[in-house]
Amino acid sequence: MSDKSINPKGTKDYGPIELLSRRFIINTIRKVFISFGYSEIETPSMEKRLTLYEKYGEEGDKFIFNIINSGDKVKKADVKALSSGKLNQFVSSISEKGLRFDLTVPLARFVAQHFNEISFPFKRFQIQKVWRSDRPQKGRFQEFTQCDADVIGSDSLFLEYEMIQIYSKIFKKLGLKDVIIKVNHREILNSIARKIGLVNKFNEFIILVDKKEKIGVDKLRNSLKKDLNIKDRHLDDLFELFEFSGKLSDFINKITEEFTDSNSIAAIEEINQFYKLIKDSNDLVKVEFDISLARGLNYYTGLIFEISHPNSSLGSLGGGGRYSDLTKSFGVDNLPGIGISFGLERIHLLMNEKDIFPPLKDPSNDILVVNFDTNFINDLKDIVESLRGVGKSIFIYPDSVKIPKQFSFANKNKFHSVLIYGQEEKDNEVIKIRSMNDGKEKLFKFKKFISEFSKM
Amino acid sequence: MSDKSINPKGTKDYGPIELLSRRFIINTIRKVFISFGYSEIETPSMEKRLTLYEKYGEEGDKFIFNIINSGDKVKKADVKALSSGKLNQFVSSISEKGLRFDLTVPLARFVAQHFNEISFPFKRFQIQKVWRSDRPQKGRFQEFTQCDADVIGSDSLFLEYEMIQIYSKIFKKLGLKDVIIKVNHREILNSIARKIGLVNKFNEFIILVDKKEKIGVDKLRNSLKKDLNIKDRHLDDLFELFEFSGKLSDFINKITEEFTDSNSIAAIEEINQFYKLIKDSNDLVKVEFDISLARGLNYYTGLIFEISHPNSSLGSLGGGGRYSDLTKSFGVDNLPGIGISFGLERIHLLMNEKDIFPPLKDPSNDILVVNFDTNFINDLKDIVESLRGVGKSIFIYPDSVKIPKQFSFANKNKFHSVLIYGQEEKDNEVIKIRSMNDGKEKLFKFKKFISEFSKM
Incomplete structure (x- = not known):
């Protein structure tokens, strides 16, 4: 590097x-x-x-820590002080400020x-x-x-x-x-x-x-x-x-x-x-x-x-x-x-x-929404908005790349769960939630998702 | 100044x-x-x-903003660069770091x-x-x-x-x-x-x-x-x-x-x-x-x-x-x-x-405890501890100076209320709370202070 x-x-x-x-x-x-x-x-x-x-x-x-004066002010450098080893005097000739x-x-x-x-x-x-x-x-x-x-x-x-x-x-x-x-x-x-x-x-x-x-x-x-x-x-x-x-x-x-x-x-x-x-x-x-x-x-x-x-x-x-x-x-x-x-x-x-910290979890990694296609993401707009409104963090995967790649990402980043909504789910009017802890999946009716999910 | x-x-x-x-x-x-x-x-x-x-x-x-190298490192100052007006070169001879x-x-x-x-x-x-x-x-x-x-x-x-x-x-x-x-x-x-x-x-x-x-x-x-x-x-x-x-x-x-x-x-x-x-x-x-x-x-x-x-x-x-x-x-x-x-x-x-900020109040200025004498403060120890435990900020006035001075301080600093416990209150086994908004005072039984006060 x-x-x-x-x-x-x-x-x-x-x-x-x-x-x-x-x-x-x-x-x-x-x-x-x-x-x-x-x-x-x-x-x-x-x-x-x-x-x-x-x-x-x-x-x-x-x-x-001393900060060097900006621009032309450094021209005032006390070169004599430098050559005679008076370093403090030299520094003070080109620095008016220091860090706390x-x-x-x-x-x-x-x-x-x-x-x-x-x-x-x-x-x-x-x-x-x-x-x-x-x-x-x-x-x-x-x-x-x-x-x-x-x-x-x-x-x-x-x-x-x-x-x-x-x-x-x-x-x-x-x-x-x-x-x-x-x-x-x-x-x-x-x-x-x-x-x-x-x-x-x-x-x-x-x-x-x-x-x-x-x-x-x-x-x-x-x-x-x-x-x-x-x-x-x-x-x-x-x-x-x-x-x-x-x-x-x-x-x-x-x-x-x-x-x-x-x-x-x-x-x-x-x-x-x-x-x-x-x-x-x-x-x-x-x-x-x-x-x-x-x-x-x-x-x-x-x-x-x-x-x-x-x-x-x-x-x-x-x-x-x-x-x-x-x-x-x-x-x-x-x-x-x-x-x-x-x-x-x-x-x-x-x-x-x-090792006495309480368990700490990144608050930004609640739910990953799998990206099948922008259209499916669009359908989820109100649901995502509602989830964010009740304090959940929703990470919409930005690219519709292969699904295993998206799951592997969710796994690496320790997401709590993954929201799955693709063609199959759309056809059945459901949303699938997979818990990343135990891999268990649960289906929710699309229209009742927020009320049922918040009861979980 | x-x-x-x-x-x-x-x-x-x-x-x-x-x-x-x-x-x-x-x-x-x-x-x-x-x-x-x-x-x-x-x-x-x-x-x-x-x-x-x-x-x-x-x-x-x-x-x-450039930070000057510490200690003897400034001896490496490129004085020639300075005298020939190459200020960047001069600065870089005495600075390895800058502020974000x-x-x-x-x-x-x-x-x-x-x-x-x-x-x-x-x-x-x-x-x-x-x-x-x-x-x-x-x-x-x-x-x-x-x-x-x-x-x-x-x-x-x-x-x-x-x-x-x-x-x-x-x-x-x-x-x-x-x-x-x-x-x-x-x-x-x-x-x-x-x-x-x-x-x-x-x-x-x-x-x-x-x-x-x-x-x-x-x-x-x-x-x-x-x-x-x-x-x-x-x-x-x-x-x-x-x-x-x-x-x-x-x-x-x-x-x-x-x-x-x-x-x-x-x-x-x-x-x-x-x-x-x-x-x-x-x-x-x-x-x-x-x-x-x-x-x-x-x-x-x-x-x-x-x-x-x-x-x-x-x-x-x-x-x-x-x-x-x-x-x-x-x-x-x-x-x-x-x-x-x-x-x-x-x-x-x-x-x-x-002017669109919500009303903001210093969270450190809930209750000022008037200081009559260290002994009275000592009597209040458990009560102060309990109040702090339920999230109240308790400012004990550190000196037992004249009472009007302490009230004037509470007023200036916009404390919500003042806790008064001197000889008179001690004799009557009560604690007096004065609201700094309206000047109204309320007496609480000493022994039941926490339970009664928290109901207010």
């Missing part, structure tokens, strides 16, 4: 059945979001370069732009594609779909609890009730960073710690030592903390002992309140604190979440957390918010691996 | 109500496609440069790539966004949505008729039964081109004629004269033909007189058969032949369609036609096909102008 006949790496074509299974997940998520009072919005696939950049950290910016990298920054831009039309607290959800030029691998695509719910304009901890409720409801509905919601607080990570002598390198620290699952403890230790100059005794303290496992209440006791500065005390108070809200709920999936949970993105400031699944190598199925000033860089201050995200492709992969 | 807080030109943000009205159109189209036996697929937003280019004619290629320009070329690529998994005739539909860097204006966006139905692997004229049925059904369901389907045949245009002495410039001719509606008859005449060197007497003949209006049967008589070469005779025979299929159908919208209808894209070879609306300046609401070898450039021969497309944004604009 020639190269031009293949879709780009990291992207996927979706046939009817796979599309249905994706929609099954999307509709489950959408329904739950709506039931919690979140309203849906959509934003453009492209955002201005100014909107996108410097929001995801250096690590993130690298993976933004996530749904959170577009939300912040949306809130800033439409500030006067929105009444807060603004509960919105958004289910759209995002693009990242990251190296593709299992569960990681260059084009994928995020399903996000956010609340902007409230700092109530009740929302942290609501997010856990939403996660639980959705994963239970999808049949993935054994997911684990890992929780941490950015301020605790901040306290740790201070404690081990890190100043002004918090973002670098977060990005490295976020890679713990991916690269393993040993490599992380080496990186922290080499890249951030953390001393061995501090690393010992850090990894002792990272290895803590135990009940939530024990964990809270531990960090209360460990961190006594005022920022930590405020964070621990939040964790305590959050714990109070969730501890008596019996409808939640498992919630665990994980002090090594970091989340790669810069904007989080409070409690952060990540969904993992035991016995799965897929990485996180979603994540989110509290942010205090997402819209600040768009000129709107004092709008705290919180958001969570579901990664459609990974949830889809996992559900496929576990 | 700073520049970075604004979405790119030619794109749009969609709030909940506008999104609902878009979905209303999409769902109507999707249901009809399914009822005719078309199966849904989706393809990636990005396609390889090789896949996209040289399919839409020079005119089209200009408007493809329509849904037809991706379909052709899909069919070539998955040829062995598909059984033909392949009836597929696809409802996805496409991107063109054309100058934005009313009804023309840089990001817009096409809704396409195609059949690949059959040359049956029955499909031309089916396409007219699908157009008619959908526009009637949308309340736009006064649309007009203009029909022409590419071969007739070919005959005209030969007749007026055009050789090897058919594509240029098509592209110019396609602009007739946009630029008007006088400018078209000038362009044909200047760009294609057509003589005045030939232009007289051409515009006489273009001005023909009359009944379908008269039109067929006219072209039968006019064109007597074998290609034309075959085309006229097709038009005749098509006419026979549609002439006795009383469920179709108006179908008119228009000999100046050209359709801008290169791949059409037979009957072509375009949807226009009287009293609208929006341009066409959709179009399509027969193609004999769409997949040829992807290495698959002898697969004739036919396809039609609906332009979501223009249909949406027109329906808005005519």
Whole structure:
């Protein structure tokens, strides 16, 4: 097959059945979001370069897809920047737009732009594609779909609890009730960073710690030592903390002992309140604190979440957390918010691996009408119209080719049944229906077809 | 507002109500496609440069959005090509991918790539966004949505008729039964081109004629004269033909007189058969032949369609036609096909102008629960859970701020009702529901709330 006949790496074509299974997940998520009072919005696939950049950290910016300016505008290419290796500067000289990298920054831009039309607290959800030029691998695509719910304009901890409720409801509905919601607080990570002598390198620290699952403890230790100059005794303290496992209440006791500065005390108070809200709920999936949970993105400031699944190598199925000033860089201050995200492709992969989708059938393949000749098709016009009217899909075979060929087509495409009306049926004023499951045939009087068929 | 807080030109943000009205159109189209036996697929937003280019004619290629190669790959920029003004060559040195320009070329690529998994005739539909860097204006966006139905692997004229049925059904369901389907045949245009002495410039001719509606008859005449060197007497003949209006049967008589070469005779025979299929159908919208209808894209070879609306300046609401070898450039021969497309944004604009959408209400705004205090919210847990279970959306106000503020929020966001449960209600073991339409309040016994409320 020639190269031009293949879709780009990291992207996927979706046939009817796979599309249905994706929609099954999307509709489950959408329904739950709506039931919690979140309203849906959509934003453009492209955002201005100014909107996108410097929001995801250096690590993130690298993976933004840039769109080349159209027409003569490319003449402005900064060739000097190119020859002196300033690739970012070169790209920015010929690109004013990029593809959406996530749904959170577009939300912040949306809130800033439409500030006067929105009444807060603004509960919105958004289910759209995002693009990242990251190296593709299992569960990681260059084009994928995020399903996000956010609340902007409230700092109530009740929302942290609501997010856990939403996660639980959705994963239970999808049949993935054994997911684990890992929780941490950015301020605790901040306290740790201070404690081990890190100043002004918090973002670098977060990005490295976020890679713990991916690269393993040993490599992380080496990186922290080499890249951030953390001393061995501090690393010992850090990894002792990272290895803590135990009940939530024990964990809270531990960090209360460990961190006594005022920022930590405020964070621990939040964790305590959050714990109070969730501890008596019996409808939640498992919630665990994980002090090594970091989340790669810069904007989080409070409690952060990540969904993992035991016995799965897929990485996180979603994540989110509290942010205090997402819209600040768009000129709107004092709008705290919180958001969570579901990664459609990974949830889809996992559900496929576990084989837990309900049976899905292409809704377009109810009845195939065998084409003997246009005249017979013409006779069936009203009947076809009526069947379509009651929600049946009717595929009229477009060519009057040999009948076995038409039956073989119906078989391959898993049609439910085949409608047969040729000379013999016309002469007897009947319509024959063959069920493709068992090959059984049934005759209906032509004039009473609709009423008798709908009773079947 | 700073520049970075604004979405790119030619794109749009969609709030909940506008999104609902878009979905209303999409769902109507999707249901009809399914009822005719078309199966849904989706393809990636990005396609390889090789896949996209040289399919839409020079005119089209200009408007493809190109994506810059990631990371160090931009170092390969062909600076010489840039400095010598070969902009295409320059762009192709730093771009391997572009954004989907329509849904037809991706379909052709899909069919070539998955040829062995598909059984033909392949009836597929696809409802996805496409991107063109054309100058934005009313009804023309840089990001817009096409809704396409195609059949690949059959040359049956029955499909031309089916396409007219699908157009008619959908526009009637949308309340736009006064649309007009203009029909022409590419071969007739070919005959005209030969007749007026055009050789090897058919594509240029098509592209110019396609602009007739946009630029008007006088400018078209000038362009044909200047760009294609057509003589005045030939232009007289051409515009006489273009001005023909009359009944379908008269039109067929006219072209039968006019064109007597074998290609034309075959085309006229097709038009005749098509006419026979549609002439006795009383469920179709108006179908008119228009000999100046050209359709801008290169791949059409037979009957072509375009949807226009009287009293609208929006341009066409959709179009399509027969193609004999769409997949040829992807290495698959002898697969004739036919396809039609609906332009979501223009249909949406027109329906808005005519104000014919059914009443649409944000499904996320059923009931707002007033937040007196977390404890009261906690008492309501089972009730909220039950309401959500029966499909109600419940927005719990996240902060226990002043009650008038919460009511004003409910009012602004057009909630159907507000659930009130504070100290007074708790003491009396009741729940108060206020309807936001008329301000009427109703008390329910706390313990019987769900059963009594659901009877309302």
